[in-house]
Amino acid sequence: MTEVDRRDFLRGAGFATAAAAVPTEASAAIARPPKQISPQAVGMLYDSTLCIGCKACVAACKEANKMPAEVPATLTGWNENTWDSAEDLSGRTLNVIKVYRNGTAEQKDHEINGFAFVKRHCLHCVDPSCVSVCPVGAMQKDAATGIVSYDPDVCIGCRYCVYGCPFGVPQFDFSSALGKIAKCEFCRHLQKDGKIPACCDVCPTGASLFGPVKELEREIERRTAAAPGTPYQFPRGKIGENRPPNAATIPTYVKGVYGEHEAGGTQVRYLAGVPFPKLGLPTVGRQSPASLSEGMQHTIYQWLIAPLVAFVGFAFLARRNLALHHDDDAPPSKEG
Ligand code: SF4
Ligand code: SF4
Ligand code: SF4
Structure with missing residues (x-):
């Protein structure tokens, strides 16, 4: 390789490496911004101070969604199988009422020596992680209503949504032969007929x-x-209903209002008289995990492309130098 060839090679290689290694403005733009709430989004307000813990919403949810009753193993003897008392979300329970209690638990909606109720189900995130991580599109967010739906016919049972949800909502139904996920869908089957979600319809x-x-x-805003x-x-x-x-x-x-900012915002909002973490509502940041992880994935893919660009650059220059050497070695052509 001549001196000029070596310089050309190094310059070309350096350019290829630099082009591959330095993130461009375009690559920075790949980290997608969080999704925004639709103007037609529907949601739910759960006001813990109004909740009397009657669990009518839990029963109505089971009826509306044809979910079987749950009987804890602790119920034995005369009361065995007599009471549907789901203790948490599960493959059979889409909506559950839990109780916070402290000290003497005498006063409702008091943190000290008090108690309070909390309702747990899917929060229908504005930018849902479950939709982002699902590899087959079994979780979908409706562009207008923002309802996050689940299609068991598409689901492959990988459980990515279970681990991806920052609120611990999707539950794997181990009793299902093919494996499926259980989570609230805002009773979208009832909404199709002009009805409202069963839990809100029945709440006294x-x-x-x-x-x-x-x-x-x-x-x-009016209440607060x-x-x-x-x-x-x-x-x-x-x-607005009569x-x-x-x-x-x-x-x-x-x-504060739980759900206003959590994980990029949710379509279920909470008001309470007891701090939200005490009610068992997870403390999550404002950034939508979906926008963060998708941005990171894109960056990783970009950095995987970088070595490829460098390799192509090296290969091109090596090939060109090889061709030059062949030309140097070739017998001089006879001039006629
Ligand atoms: S709360 Fe969990 S399951 Fe519900 S939309 Fe958000 S990420 Fe999905
Ligand atoms: S919206 Fe329907 S599925 Fe969701 S918690 Fe309420 S009753 Fe259950
Ligand atoms: S029906 Fe209403 S008041 Fe009764 S437990 Fe459910 S949210 Fe609370």
Whole structure:
């Protein structure tokens, strides 16, 4: 290799390596921004201070979604098989009411020596991780309503959604022969017929309230802006629906609205009188994990492409130098 050839080779190789190694503006743009909520998104407001723990929503959910009862192994003897008392979300339970208690547990919605209820089910994330991690598209988010649905016919039972959800919602149904996931779908089968989710329809106090997210946000603003003790007509069922409201007074809410920012925002929002972590609601950051992981994946793919670009650069230059050497070795052509 001549000196000029070597310089050409090194310059070319350096260019190829640099081009491959330095992230460009285009690659930075690959990290996708979080998805935004649809203007037509529907959601739920669960106000823990209105919840009386009757579990009518749990029973109605089971009936509406044809889920079997759960009987804990601790129920034996005369009361065996007599009570549906799901203790947590499972392959048979899409919606559960849990209880926080402290000390003497005498006062409702008090952190100390008090108790409070909390409802757990899918929060229908604005930018859902379950949809992002599902390799076959069994989890889908409706572009208009934002409902996150599940298709058991597409599901391959990999359980990525179980591990990907920051709220611990999807449950694997071990009793299913082919394996399937259980999670709330906002009773979309009922909504098709103009009905509302069963849990909100049956809730006697309006603790579970359904409606467009925009209207639920206005309702949250009204409640949190009013002074504790102010008489208030709490809507029931679906916001804006002509149902007799629950006449009560504004409670003392803890600061914040759970679900407003968590994991990039969710379409289920919580108000409570006890701090959200005490109610067992996971503390998650504001960044949507889906946007983060998809951004990282794209970056990793980009960096996998980088060595390939370098290799192609080296291969091209090596081939060109080989051709030059062949030309050097060739007998001089006779000039006629
Ligand atoms: S709460 Fe979990 S299961 Fe529900 S949409 Fe969000 S990521 Fe999916
Ligand atoms: S929306 Fe339907 S599936 Fe979801 S918790 Fe309520 S009743 Fe159950
Ligand atoms: S039906 Fe309403 S009040 Fe009863 S447990 Fe469910 S959310 Fe609470």
